[in-house]
Amino acid sequence: MATKYLCKACRGVLNVKTSIILAALKENSPKKGLFLLNPELGNYTVTTHSTFKMEEGEEYLIKCPICHAHLNSLKYDHLVRIIMVEENGAEYDIYFSDIVGEKCTYKISGSKIEKIGPDSVKYNKYFDVPEEDRKYL
Numbered sequence: 001m002a003t004k005y006l007c008k009a010c011r012g013v014l015n016v017k018t019s020i021i022l023a024a025l026k027e028n029s030p031k032k033g034l035f036l037l038n039p040e041l042g043n044y045t046v047t048t049h050s051t052f053k054m055e056e057g058e059e060y061l062i063k064c065p066i067c068h069a070h071l072n073s074l075k076y077d078h079l080v081r082i083i084m085v086e087e088n089g090a091e092y093d094i095y096f097s098d099i100v101g102e103k104c105t106y107k108i109s110g111s112k113i114e115k116i117g118p119d120s121v122k123y124n125k126y127f128d129v130p131e132e133d134r135k136y137l
């Protein structure tokens with residue numbers, strides 16, 4: 001069993017073969033479509049149909065293609081949350097940006113945070129733990 005990515009709402013498996021499949025749309029815009037993400041954290045290749053062009057800087061509502069729940073985080077503006085389950089059963093929250101072109105991923109389990117990608121400093125404010133609290137982690 002390989003790594004699974006799950007919808008945070010229905011826990012349906014979002015990855016098939018070598019891609020994570022998600023739906024993207026914008027309110028009051030005809031732009032919408034499915035897109036494929038590389039399941040390797042830190043690989044920001046996004047694949048869409050040639051008629052659906054996601055342009056740099058655009059922000060999308062991201063939905064689960066199974067239950068249609070919004071995956072955009074209610075807690076952290078501009079981030080999307082899905083769940084990752086590793087082969088050994090370990091479960092993580094994975095956050096990534098809903099803005100096209102922003103390369104940042106956060107892999108979180110309890111108080112352990114792994115920051116990935118050149119733009120990950122952008123949302124540091126969401127995840128930074130004050131120095132004086134670190135000794136308790």
Ligand SMILES: [Zn+2]
Pocket residue numbers: 007008009010011012064065066067068069
């Ligand atoms: Zn779902």
